[in-house]
Amino acid sequence: MADLNVNGVNIPLDEDGFLEDSDLWNEEVAKALALTEDVEELTEEHWVLINYLRDYYQKFGVAPMIRKLCKETGFNLKKVYELFPGGPAKGACKVAGLMKPTGCV
Amino acid sequence: MSDQVRIPYVAREKDLKDLHLSQVAPEDQPKTALEILGEMLKYKRSLKLYLDVCTHCGACAEQCHSYLGTKDPYNMPVARVDLVRRVYKQVFAPGPSILKSWDGAKAIDQETIDLWYKYFHQCNQCRRCAVFCPKGIDTAEVTIAMRELLAHIGLPSRFHAGIAKNMAKTGNNMGNPLPAVLDGLEFLEEELKEETGLDIPIPVDKEGAEVLFNPSSSDLYVNTDGFMSVAKIFYKAGVSWTLSSKITETANFGLFFHEPTMREHSRLLVQAGKDLGVKRLVAGECGHGWRTWRMFTETINGPLPFPVIHLFEEVLDYLREGRIQFDKSKNPEKVTYHDPCNYARGGDLIQQPREILSACVQNFIEMTPTAQYSFCCGGGSGILMDEAMEIREALAQPKAECVRSTGAEILCAPCAICKAQLPDVMKHHKVDVTIKGLSDLMGRALIL
Numbered sequence: 001m002a003d004l005n006v007n008g009v010n011i012p013l014d015e016d017g018f019l020e021d022s023d024l025w026n027e028e029v030a031k032a033l034a035l036t037e038d039v040e041e042l043t044e045e046h047w048v049l050i051n052y053l054r055d056y057y058q059k060f061g062v063a064p065m066i067r068k069l070c071k072e073t074g075f076n077l078k079k080v081y082e083l084f085p086g087g088p089a090k091g092a093c094k095v096a097g098l099m100k101p102t103g104c105v
Numbered sequence: 106m107s108d109q110v111r112i113p114y115v116a117r118e119k120d121l122k123d124l125h126l127s128q129v130a131p132e133d134q135p136k137t138a139l140e141i142l143g144e145m146l147k148y149k150r151s152l153k154l155y156l157d158v159c160t161h162c163g164a165c166a167e168q169c170h171s172y173l174g175t176k177d178p179y180n181m182p183v184a185r186v187d188l189v190r191r192v193y194k195q196v197f198a199p200g201p202s203i204l205k206s207w208d209g210a211k212a213i214d215q216e217t218i219d220l221w222y223k224y225f226h227q228c229n230q231c232r233r234c235a236v237f238c239p240k241g242i243d244t245a246e247v248t249i250a251m252r253e254l255l256a257h258i259g260l261p262s263r264f265h266a267g268i269a270k271n272m273a274k275t276g277n278n279m280g281n282p283l284p285a286v287l288d289g290l291e292f293l294e295e296e297l298k299e300e301t302g303l304d305i306p307i308p309v310d311k312e313g314a315e316v317l318f319n320p321s322s323s324d325l326y327v328n329t330d331g332f333m334s335v336a337k338i339f340y341k342a343g344v345s346w347t348l349s350s351k352i353t354e355t356a357n358f359g360l361f362f363h364e365p366t367m368r369e370h371s372r373l374l375v376q377a378g379k380d381l382g383v384k385r386l387v388a389g390e391c392g393h394g395w396r397t398w399r400m401f402t403e404t405i406n407g408p409l410p411f412p413v414i415h416l417f418e419e420v421l422d423y424l425r426e427g428r429i430q431f432d433k434s435k436n437p438e439k440v441t442y443h444d445p446c447n448y449a450r451g452g453d454l455i456q457q458p459r460e461i462l463s464a465c466v467q468n469f470i471e472m473t474p475t476a477q478y479s480f481c482c483g484g485g486s487g488i489l490m491d492e493a494m495e496i497r498e499a500l501a502q503p504k505a506e507c508v509r510s511t512g513a514e515i516l517c518a519p520c521a522i523c524k525a526q527l528p529d530v531m532k533h534h535k536v537d538v539t540i541k542g543l544s545d546l547m548g549r550a551l552i553l
Contacts, residue, residue, distance in 0.1 A: 103356070
C-alpha cells in the first residue's frame, strides 16, 4: 500500500496498510489512516476506542483481548464494527497505530 | 519472479533472521532448491515414495476442495505434486533421458520456483486426497516438505514466518508478552465471577497441578467464551489444573513449513509439563496442533513422563464418571459439526466430539460428507492471510455448500484456524450460520 503523507511528512505503511513504525502515530495520522478504512470522520466514540487501544498498547505492547476492549469502552462488538467496519483487530487497531494482530484470528 | 507480488506475501529479511533462514538470490534459487530436494529425498522416504508411485489415475482430482473451489488444474493433487515429480524424474530418478522426457520430466527453472510457491500455498494440507488415493499418496506430506524447501531458499510466507518468530519470542503465536497474557487472564477471572458468582480460578504455573492445559493463543484474544468454558469445566470436575507462563499455544505452525520451529515448540511444552510436575498435558481446540502433540511429541521429545491428551478425551472422562452434567436445553439450536482435518484425518478424534455434542446440544445433525470424508474449511495449514482472501474464499466453496445444505444455525468447528477462517468465508458464500467451538457449547450447557 502507498505510504501516507501527513502534513508533508511521509509515513511508511506495510502491505496491509498498518504503520511500519508505531511511534510515528499522532492524531493527524489517525485521521489519515481512518480514511483508508472507509471512516470519513473520527467522532468522539471513535476516539474512545482509539485512546483505549493506544493506552493498552503503550502499557503492554499488544492489543487487548476483544472482550476486554468491549467491556472497558462500553461498546459491544456490533458497535465496534459500526465504528470501524474492518473490525476491532484490522480496523480499530490500524487506525490506533498498533501492529496487526496475527495468529489464528 | 519478475514484478508480480507473490500471494501470500513472502517473509521479509528481518523475519528470516530470527528463524536462522536467509534469502537466496533469485538466480541461485533453482540450483539451491535442487540441492535441498536431493537431501530431503535421502531422509524423507515418504516423499520419495509419493513421487515414485503415482499412476496419474486422477482419483484425487475431484476429491480436492482446492481444485473444486478454484477450478485451477494445478490444484488437482496429482498436478500439484507433479510440479515436483517432473523435476525429480529429470534429476533423481533412474532411467534413460528419452524415457524421462516422455514421462514429463522437466528441468528446474525460476518458473518452477514460482509455481511451487503459488501452489504449495493453495494446498491446505488437509489429507483428503490421501483418503481416496489407491496408492495412499498424502499430498500434505509433499506440501509440508516443499514449504520447508521454500523456507530454506528464503521463501516462507510472511504470515507463517512472523508467527514462528512470535512463538520463539513469547511462547505464543500472537506475540503476547507475559504481562499482557496475565492481564487478560485476570480480567477473565473477573468475568467468570461476574457471570457465575463463583470464584473460578485460572491458575498459572501452579506446581504439582494434575493437568497442564494448553490453549490456542487466539482463545485468549477472540475466542474467550470457549476458554472460560474450559475453566468452568475443570472447576466443576474438581480437577487441579494450570496454564504455563512459558507456553500458551497449541497451534504449532512449524508443522506447516519449518521443522525446527515445530520441534522447539513441542520441546517447550513438554519441558513446561515436566517443570510443573503435572500428571498429563491437555491440548485445547486446535486441529494441527493436536495432530502434532498426538502423533509427533513422543517421537521428537520422548519418552514422556505423562500422556498428552485432548480436551475432548478429558471431558468425556468427566462425563462418563458423572463428575459433570450438561443441560441440553441451553443449546436448543440446530447444530452441525465441522470435522477439523487434523482431528479426523490425523488425530483420531471423530467419535469423541460427537459423543459430547449428543450430550450437550438438543438438535445435532451430521453434515454430508462427514468424518474422514469431510471437506477442509479452506484455512488449513495456516492459509489465513488477509492478502490471500480471494483464494481462501475459493478454497472454502465446497465446505460452504455442505454447511448450507444442513440448514444449521450453529456450525461447531473446534479448531482455532477453522474459527478464524469460517466466519469470513461463510459470509462471502452467503451461508447464514454462527461459528462456535465445542467448548463454547459445553460451557453454555454445563450445570455448575
